[in-house]
Amino acid sequence: MAQIQGIKGVKDVLPDEARVWQHIRNKAREIFHTFGYSEIIIPVLESSELFLRSIGETTDIVEKEMYLFDDRDGKKIALRPEGTASVVRSFVEHNLSHSLPFSKLYYIGPMFRRERPQAGRYRQFYQIGAEVFGFASPQIDAEMLSMLDLFFNSLNIKGVELQVNSIGCPICRPAFREALRNFFSDKLSNLCDNCQRRYELNPLRILDCKSPHCHAIAEGAPKTLDYLCDDCLKHFNTLQDCLKLAGVSYNINQRLVRGLDYYTRTTFEFVSGSLGAQNAVAAGGRYDSLVEELGGPPTPAIGFSIGFERLFSNFDSSSVAVKLINVFVAALGDKAQEKAFQIINQLHKKGISAITDYDGGSLKSQMRKADKFDSEFVLIIGDDELSKGVVIIRNMKNKAQEEVPITMIVEKLEGIFKTHDSP
């Protein structure tokens, strides 16, 4: 009972699964690079103030979900709950706007929020995110959505639907907010407790309440798109035109209001039907004033993040090939094991994956282990072979085996794998 366990909401990703994670990450990198994105590696630790100022002081994330602690010198530190704030901070801190006309950045890494775990939600979870700084045009919005669409298609992810909306800008949103307040003012007592609170704090959020009751009441509520100012409306219409040009299918969801304070205009989510309550695989939006709010020059920006675990659970892992071990060396006896040690050492230097069983054991058991590791070839070295100066090389797929002089074996394998690898 003195067993030490992992922390609640924090998962180990075991090798079989990690291999699939790697595959997905590689695919993301590959596709993002074709769109001109560069990776940015941002810290897991940030000063907690960064998140207060970006995400918003009254959001749940900063109010009750952040992992906070005092550093030894008393500074307030947080484990990052999301990536955008860090990327913006880095963009501003290093004056990236001066070195490039615009920036396309992506990141991959763990985020931390102390919520109660449930399906698709963890306290340490991974996000693949991207941000673009410097473009105000809705074309970049569409390009970004098209990139996500391509990414999901390339992973053969099925059943995700793109929902888009516009929540306006600081010019037109106040009017919409007021319209909502007016609409709900005489229905307040019929709303759930949460929505009554939202009425004061952020009436937009009443729109995406999950209570069927509130949902029904909100049916006749003012629509965000009816309240957009001319510029925001034009932005949204052009976005749709571009999505059509790019062949990206989407639905408008006027109830899609994002929770983070910094969003403006375009918001979007890729939702999956097979994820349970936490159904957003990816989400994001435009945030045209955040860079300036964090001390940078006025810079339009847009970004998204993908919930890695949610993406993973929509992914068919069986399509990822298992990586084989090239060579397993089965050695019988001390002298043979010494030889085995030397051989795999030489193979490693040639880039050929090779392992041996340092515990020895019967040939049968070593063969079984070779099989467990999906080894392509097995080298067998015993007393007979040592006295003849040869090793047996066995092809595990077709069972063909032959004797090769021990001095030639590395060269021989090198030849085999060289021709293997070339197309």
Add this chain to the structure above:
RNA sequence: GUGGGCGUAGCUCAACUGGUUAGAGCUCUGGAUUGUGGUUCCAGAGGUUGGGGGUUCAAGUCCCCUCGCUCACCCCA
């Protein structure tokens, strides 16, 4: 933070209304030619039934506490 469901072997599960030494499949280890794998056959290992307390002649089964997992709410990826 709130509420529901569930904890039996490494994994997936069984054990009628409480009733003897808690079972099975898969996995694992060994054997079936003294040095040849994945199939098959045989054998073996593996559990203080999450932990603690209580009721009872008797608890995996009932009650309480606790820990953990899980789903949902809040919120969000």
